[in-house]
Amino acid sequence: MGMGDPGKGLLMRVKSTDGEILRLVASKIGGEVAVKLVSELKKRGRATEDDLAKNTNIKLNELRKTLFTLQKFSIITPEIVQDKGSGWMIFYWRLREDQLESIIRTQKRRVLEKLRERLEYEREHDFYVCVNPRCGVRYTFEEAMERMFRCSKCGSPLEHYDNTQIIAVLEDKIAKLEAEIKRE
Amino acid sequence: MPSRRGEDLEYKVFRMIKNRGDKGILQSQLWKRIKATSREGSRISLRLERAGLIERRRELHEGKWTYRLVAKKRAVNPLSILDLPCAFCPNQDKCGLGGPVSPASCPLLAQWVEKTAYEASKGKVKAEVDEELEA
Numbered sequence: 001m002g003m004g005d006p007g008k009g010l011l012m013r014v015k016s017t018d019g020e021i022l023r024l025v026a027s028k029i030g031g032e033v034a035v036k037l038v039s040e041l042k043k044r045g046r047a048t049e050d051d052l053a054k055n056t057n058i059k060l061n062e063l064r065k066t067l068f069t070l071q072k073f074s075i076i077t078p079e080i081v082q083d084k085g086s087g088w089m090i091f092y093w094r095l096r097e098d099q100l101e102s103i104i105r106t107q108k109r110r111v112l113e114k115l116r117e118r119l120e121y122e123r124e125h126d127f128y129v130c131v132n133p134r135c136g137v138r139y140t141f142e143e144a145m146e147r148m149f150r151c152s153k154c155g156s157p158l159e160h161y162d163n164t165q166i167i168a169v170l171e172d173k174i175a176k177l178e179a180e181i182k183r184e
Numbered sequence: 185m186p187s188r189r190g191e192d193l194e195y196k197v198f199r200m201i202k203n204r205g206d207k208g209i210l211q212s213q214l215w216k217r218i219k220a221t222s223r224e225g226s227r228i229s230l231r232l233e234r235a236g237l238i239e240r241r242r243e244l245h246e247g248k249w250t251y252r253l254v255a256k257k258r259a260v261n262p263l264s265i266l267d268l269p270c271a272f273c274p275n276q277d278k279c280g281l282g283g284p285v286s287p288a289s290c291p292l293l294a295q296w297v298e299k300t301a302y303e304a305s306k307g308k309v310k311a312e313v314d315e316e317l318e319a
Contacts, residue, residue: 024263115268184260
């Protein structure tokens with residue numbers, strides 16, 4: 001089955017260099033702000049929050065929020081260094097570019113796990129959908145029964161929903177990811 | 185036992201081969217790039233092959249026999265997951281069947297699944313029409 005792979009088009013547009021991959025990952029995590037921060041950290045090796053704010057013109061609260069999200073996924077790590085002159089502790093952020101591959105591998109495994117769970121849910125349930133095309137809310141059989149086969153949002157009747165295509169999409173993506181994880 | 189410098193070089197060579205993907209790289213070209221002699225190069229490639237990291241395929245190039253080096257493992261590419269809402273999702277740790285956030289009830293995942301299913305069915309219909317037109 002020839003499922004469309006949205007990643008493929010992107011692959012053709014970008015060169016898969018480490019820098020590009022880092023930019024794509026940062027953009028997914030925190031949009032343009034994260035891309036700016038990661039590029040700045042890549043340039044400087046490590047930097048304090050003040051330095052980052054000065055050089056990127058990002059508001060401090062937004063900057064901190066994005067830095068913590070990047071830290072959550074281990075893209076950056078904090079580094080505390082004692083200043084030799086003043087004895088003060090200086091808090092730096094450092095990019096963990098060497099960890100990028102393993103971070104992506106972990107994400108692939110987690111995404112795979114979520115897709116498997118969704119597939120299990122799709123396989124185990126019978127679905128009903130609101131006939132109103134502007135509404136289109138989907139219910140499980142049990143939920144539809146409780147609502148007497150009427151949409152609780154717009155009151156339209158519900159009809160049986162064939163999720164074969166959804167199952168096929170999930171199976172296809174899972175198979176592709178499994179193969180990729182094995183190869184990498 | 186290879187020195188630390190030798191290990192670094194091996195790693196560098198492996199990364200270069202890995203980044204070439206399925207195409208691999210000719211042994212002779214690789215040594216020119218890293219400025220190594222063919223003797224040094226052959227040793228490195230043999231070590232990588234013995235470690236199970238690469239494959240050496242014999243190939244005739246410009247009238248001379250050489251090897252094409254292809255990595256058994258491919259470079260990690262995130263593109264296959266970046267369009268999925270679950271990748272780098274802030275709720276990842278809380279997400280699970282029966283949990284407060286679940287792959288079964290996640291609206292973002294539902295949207296992705298429905299959109300992809302719709303695109304796939306559109307692609308399938310188009311392929312069928314093309315086949316009919318060709319016939």
